[in-house]
Amino acid sequence: MKKVLPLLWLWVLCGACSAPQQEKKQNLDFSTEQISQVINRMTDLMVNDVTNPPLAARFFSYATLAGYEVVVQNDSSYASMHGKLKDYPQIAKPQGVEGYSVELSAVLAMLETAKKMQPSGVLLDSLKVQLLDSCRQEGLAEEVITSSLAYAQAVSKEILAYAKADKYNRISNYPRYTPKEGEGNWYPTPPGYFAPVEPYFNTVRSFTLDTCSQFKPDPPVAFSTQKSSPFFKLMQQAYEESNNLSKEHQDIAAFWDCNPFALQENGHLMSGLKKISPGAHWLGITGIACKKAKIDFAKAMKVHAMVSVGLMDGFLACWDEKFRSNRIRPETAIRKYLDPNFKPLLQTPPFPEYLSGHSTISAASAVILTHYFGDNFSYTDTVEERFGLPAREFHSFQEAAIEAGLSRLYGGIHFMDAVENGRLQGLQVGEWLIRKVEGGPKVLAKVK
Numbered sequence: 515m516k517k518v519l520p521l522l523w524l525w526v527l528c529g530a531c532s533a534p535q536q537e538k539k540q541n542l543d544f545s546t547e548q549i550s551q552v553i554n555r556m557t558d559l560m561v562n563d564v565t566n567p568p569l570a571a572r573f574f575s576y577a578t579l580a581g582y583e584v585v586v587q588n589d590s591s592y593a594s595m596h597g598k599l600k601d602y603p604q605i606a607k608p609q610g611v612e613g614y615s616v617e618l619s620a621v622l623a624m625l626e627t628a629k630k631m632q633p634s635g636v637l638l639d640s641l642k643v644q645l646l647d648s649c650r651q652e653g654l655a656e657e658v659i660t661s662s663l664a665y666a667q668a669v670s671k672e673i674l675a676y677a678k679a680d681k682y683n684r685i686s687n688y689p690r691y692t693p694k695e696g697e698g699n700w701y702p703t704p705p706g707y708f709a710p711v712e713p714y715f716n717t718v719r720s721f722t723l724d725t726c727s728q729f730k731p732d733p734p735v736a737f738s739t740q741k742s743s744p745f746f747k748l749m750q751q752a753y754e755e756s757n758n759l760s761k762e763h764q765d766i767a768a769f770w771d772c773n774p775f776a777l778q779e780n781g782h783l784m785s786g787l788k789k790i791s792p793g794a795h796w797l798g799i800t801g802i803a804c805k806k807a808k809i810d811f812a813k814a815m816k817v818h819a820m821v822s823v824g825l826m827d828g829f830l831a832c833w834d835e836k837f838r839s840n841r842i843r844p845e846t847a848i849r850k851y852l853d854p855n856f857k858p859l860l861q862t863p864p865f866p867e868y869l870s871g872h873s874t875i876s877a878a879s880a881v882i883l884t885h886y887f888g889d890n891f892s893y894t895d896t897v898e899e900r901f902g903l904p905a906r907e908f909h910s911f912q913e914a915a916i917e918a919g920l921s922r923l924y925g926g927i928h929f930m931d932a933v934e935n936g937r938l939q940g941l942q943v944g945e946w947l948i949r950k951v952e953g954g955p956k957v958l959a960k961v962k
Contacts, residue, residue, distance in 0.1 A: 538655035544617035546814035548645075549581070550801035552624045553818070555641045557794040559634045564774050566711045567871060568833055570791040571825035572682060573631050575721070580623040580673040582819040584665065585812045588616045592816060598951045599721045599823065603676055608668035614661035617811050618649065622666030627673050680719040688714050694840060698737025700866035703845050708864035716834035721823045722950045726834035729942040731935040734839050734868040739851055748929040749852065752844040756858050756926030763924040767859050769903055770795070770872060770921035789901065792872050792918070793825040796879040798897030799914070803887050817886050820951065824882045828875040828943045832936065833865075841868040844926055858926025869936035870928045873919035877940025878947070880915035885948050887911070915940070 556577065560570050579595065586594045587607045595602045625642050629635035646659055691713035693701050702708060716726040723729075738745045759767070772792040790798075800821045804814040844867070848856040863871075884891070889910060896905040908914040919937050922928035 538658075539653045540613070540655060540658055541615050542618070542649060542652055542654055544615075544621065544811045546801055546804035546809065546811065548617070548621050548811075549578075549624070549804075549814055549818055550798075551641065551645075552577070552581075552621060552628070553794070553797050553801065555638060556628050556632065557790050557797075559632050559637055560794065561774065561790060563633045565632070565791065566774065567772075567791040567793060567875075568712045568715050568826075568829040569682075570774075571793045571822065571829050571875075572677075572680075572718070573628060574793060574797060575819075575822040575826040576631060576673055576677045577624045577628040578815070578819040578822040579676075580627040580666075580670050581620040582815050583669050583673065584616060584620040584623050585815050587669075589812050592812060595819075595951070600719060601676070601679065602721075603672060605669065605672045608665050611661055611665045611668065613658055614665045615654070615658055618645075618654075618659070618662040619665040619669070620811075620815055621645065622663055623669045623673070626666050626670035627677075630670070630674055631677065682718045685712075685714045685717065688717075697739070698842050700840050700842055701846055702864060703843055703862040705861070706864070710837075711863070711865045712833060713837050713865075716830060716837070718830065720827050720830050722947050723827050723830060723943070726830045727838075729831050729939050729946070731835055731869060731939050734841050734935075735929070735931050737842065746851075748931060749844065749847050752923060752926060752929055753848050753852050753856065755923055756844075756856075759859065759924055764859065765904075765906075766917055767921045767925035769898055769906055770918045771860055771925065772872070773861060773863055790897075792875055793822075793829075795897050796825065796876065797821060799879070799893070799895055799911070800883065802893055802895065802897070803883055803891060803911075806893055807887055807891075813886075817883070820882050820886075820947065821879050824878045824944055824947050825875050827947060828878040828940055829871065831939055831943055832869050832871050832874040835869050835939075836866040836871075839868045840866045841929075841932075843867045844929060848926075856926075860922075860925030860927050862927045867928060868932045869939060870919055870922050870932040871936070872922050873915075873928075873933050873936030874940040874943070876915035876918040877912075877937045878944035879940075880911035881941055881944025882948060883911040885952070 553574070556573060560573070565573070582595070583605055586592045587605070594604070596604045622642065625638050629638045649659055650656070691710050693699065693710070720726060735744045735748055740746060771789060772795050773789055774791055797818065800818055804817060843862050845856065845858050845862045891911060892909045894905050894907055895914065899905055915937070919933045923930055923933055
């Protein structure tokens with residue numbers, strides 16, 4: 515009996531050693547946080563590359579459309595953008611790719627698209643490695659990871675071809691833009707005296723607009739040096755607002771600054787300040803809303819794509835007007851006609867004044883987010899915390915959009931008619947996008 519026991523224990527141990535290992539997972543639960551991780555990493559690269567706001571919107575839109583395309587191909591409750599976005603192709607599911615994770619494929623499709631489009635996109639590989647390593651640690655089968663990457667690359671290839679056809683790459687062939695001489699016209703401002711940003715952006719294909727001038731605003735208040743003129747009153751208003759800011763208005767201006775071209779003087783040197791684009795800020799808000807509402811990955815992917823597309827069309831409409839009206843900035847006008855020592859709280863961005871881009875894209879984003887989350891969606895905007903600014907509380911997206919527009923007046927970089935008419939244009943763009951993609955009646959009267 516004493517000899518049998520050791521043999522019995524040996525048999526038990528051998529059986530334990532030869533027991534099958536835990537079965538690998540075929541899928542993992544993804545959430546809006548994985549989408550936000552990609553958006554944040556794309557944003558970090560844009561900050562370092564000093565990507566201008568319209569171009570940033572272009573990068574975001576194609577990356578999120580790639581992710582959404584994966585969702586569409588695998589969930590019949592979501593409709594393709596084919597027939598809804600201009601020239602959007604019918605993209606077939608990749609042949610011979612099986613056993614993939616839809617959510618992982620969608621996130622990887624975003625990364626693969628952004629990697630090829632952004633100047634420093636190769637740096638996104640570090641996030642891809644981090645993502646795939648975390649999937650392995652969670653027990654996702656290696657064959658699932660391999661298939662998901664193959665699926666993502668196939669979809670990304672189609673989206674990149676769609677992006678290439680939008681004519682942005684032709685802009686470099688246009689002649690260098692020269693500021694137009696004459697009173698009331700825009701001219702580069704200190705401290706950088708940068709050349710104008712994207713003067714030919716309206717030649718790029720839109721996603722939903724019939725033309726970039728579809729929502730052409732009323733003309734700006736006519737320039738005049740007469741003290742009784744409407745323009746002179748606008749100039750005085752901008753001057754007085756900027757010179758008599760309350761602490762609250764200073765905080766608002768700083769919170770919505772989002773100027774990737776901002777410079778800081780250090781003695782005889784100037785260094786760039788780390789600031790995100792306004793589109794990145796609104797996509798940050800999108801991630802916050804998706805997380806608070808606890809929506810699933812598929813819906814979050816769609817909402818991010820819709821906001822991104824709205825940003826692109828909003829910038830196209832706004833930039834079309836900027837280089838048509840070509841209006842002087844407050845900084846230039848006030849120094850020449852009111853106070854030669856005037857310095858606005860915010861640095862003036864390098865492009866014409868009318869319309870306010872913040873007003874346009876903020877209003878458009880607010881319309882889109884309100885469609886998905888409701889009129890009175892309260893949230894805490896923590897987007898700027900990682901750039902050293904405290905969070906702000908909002909009771910609706912429209913409240914935030916209005917504040918974003920007014921921040922440009924407080925900062926001394928826009929006149930009030932550019933703020934008001936920019937907002938109106940943004941409401942029109944946002945409503946138009948919702949109607950084109952989702953259908954339904956006009957809603958503009960509800961969001962004024």
